Amino acid sequence: MRAGSQRRTFTAAGNRMTGAVDAGLTGLARRLASRPGLHHVSLALSSTDGQRHWSGGSGPEGADEPEVRPETPFFIASITKRFIITLVLQAHERGELDLDAPITTYLPASVTTGLHVRRGVDQTPQITVRHLASHTSGLPDFFERRRGAPSLYRQLRAGHDTSWTFDDVIGITREQQGPHFSPQDLAAATQRARYSDTGFQLLIRILESVTSCGFPDLLAERLTGPLGLNRTWHPAAEPAEPGLPAPLPLYAGRRRVDVGGVIASSNDLYSTTSDLLTFERALLAGEPFGDRNTRYLLTERRNRLRNAPVLRYGLGTMIFTVNRLMSPLRGPVTLVGHSGSTGTWLFTCPELDLHLAGTVDQTEARGLPFRIMAACLRIWAG
Numbered sequence: 377m378r379a380g381s382q383r384r385t386f387t388a389a390g391n392r393m394t395g396a397v398d399a400g401l402t403g404l405a406r407r408l409a410s411r412p413g414l415h416h417v418s419l420a421l422s423s424t425d426g427q428r429h430w431s432g433g434s435g436p437e438g439a440d441e442p443e444v445r446p447e448t449p450f451f452i453a454s455i456t457k458r459f460i461i462t463l464v465l466q467a468h469e470r471g472e473l474d475l476d477a478p479i480t481t482y483l484p485a486s487v488t489t490g491l492h493v494r495r496g497v498d499q500t501p502q503i504t505v506r507h508l509a510s511h512t513s514g515l516p517d518f519f520e521r522r523r524g525a526p527s528l529y530r531q532l533r534a535g536h537d538t539s540w541t542f543d544d545v546i547g548i549t550r551e552q553q554g555p556h557f558s559p560q561d562l563a564a565a566t567q568r569a570r571y572s573d574t575g576f577q578l579l580i581r582i583l584e585s586v587t588s589c590g591f592p593d594l595l596a597e598r599l600t601g602p603l604g605l606n607r608t609w610h611p612a613a614e615p616a617e618p619g620l621p622a623p624l625p626l627y628a629g630r631r632r633v634d635v636g637g638v639i640a641s642s643n644d645l646y647s648t649t650s651d652l653l654t655f656e657r658a659l660l661a662g663e664p665f666g667d668r669n670t671r672y673l674l675t676e677r678r679n680r681l682r683n684a685p686v687l688r689y690g691l692g693t694m695i696f697t698v699n700r701l702m703s704p705l706r707g708p709v710t711l712v713g714h715s716g717s718t719g720t721w722l723f724t725c726p727e728l729d730l731h732l733a734g735t736v737d738q739t740e741a742r743g744l745p746f747r748i749m750a751a752c753l754r755i756w757a758g
Contacts, residue, residue: 382436383434404419404752408748409434409435409436415736418450418624419752420652448648451737453717454716455652456644457576465665465674492515492555494554499514503515506562508576509691510677511572514568515574518549523552535635591643592609599664605654625737629738656724657731678695711749715745719741
């Protein structure tokens with residue numbers, strides 16, 4: 377352990393980095409945890425071959441403060457979409473679902489009827505599985521603004537706990553929101569795209585329908601078990617590895633908040649930086665798939681997200697360009713992966729052959745991961 381003034385900074389005993397990079401990343405973790413609007417940070421980096429790797433964390437010192445060790449689990453938020461899309465592509469390979477089939481093929485009328493009504497016409501039958509995975513359906517995000525109630529994003533930012541069911545998601549989408557655009561022509565060169573958690577909740581329900589298996593069990597049977605991700609689990613289940621530390625809590629600034637209802641309702645996972653890097657390495661090698669070329673479907677599309685215009689989106693995959701001013705190289709570099717609204721990230725930089733994972737565990741920190749990763753890239757590249 378390396379301790380700072382009223383901060384505890386932990387680095388993994390097995391880190392394999394040069395002294396300058398080790399010192400740079402340790403210093404970055406300590407500085408981030410000392411920022412007025414943050415409580416702690418956990419981050420990890422690894423080369424694709426695993427020969428160079430670093431992980432560590434930093435947070436306040438105190439008997440009641442969590443120890444931000446590299447092996448401590450945390451809520452990964454929308455990084456979970458990388459796991460969901462992997463299960464979807466596996467199901468597509470197995471013939472359990474067709475990416476281009478209408479969602480009405482797999483979901484009952486009680487879910488789909490009137491879900492996407494635009495200009496008086498129900499366009500839900502035009503929505504395919506691929507539309508949901510690429511955010512091109514036009515469906516709203518149930519986390520966003522709705523008639524008669526504050527957005528779930530606003531409640532989460534304030535640290536207010538709440539909970540919901542799948543039926544609530546459908547009711548909010550149908551009765552309190554409206555579609556942003558018609559389901560897009562996927563044969564066109566580009567499509568309109570808008571980030572929608574609603575679409576991925578529908579994907580989970582489709583997976584459960586075509587496999588006759590609940591999402592937590594399906595995750596364990598097809599992904600976390602086969603890949604040895606024993607520290608990754610759904611909140612409704614238990615981790616395969618016993619005796620893990622309690623997951624890091626969430627904070628609004630430096631105020632700890634209890635949002636157990638949000639976490640339980642979200643269908644998002646707990647994991648560790650080590651497990652996430654293992655998953656990212658396996659995913660990019662095509663290991664979860666029968667045909668390793670299936671992995672290329674993740675980035676078959678690169679549409680700009682209208683509600684996050686700095687990002688492009690494939691299938692369950694974000695693509696972010698680190699511009700020339702922030703890049704560690706002479707030109708821009710790319711980050712491919714996924715982030716979460718609570719300040720989580722799991723990305724690969726192809727130009728540097730580097731995987732990055734981490735969290736700041738804030739109720740609202742959607743933009744911060746990209747600035748942290750840019751700083752990590754500069755340190756890594758020297």
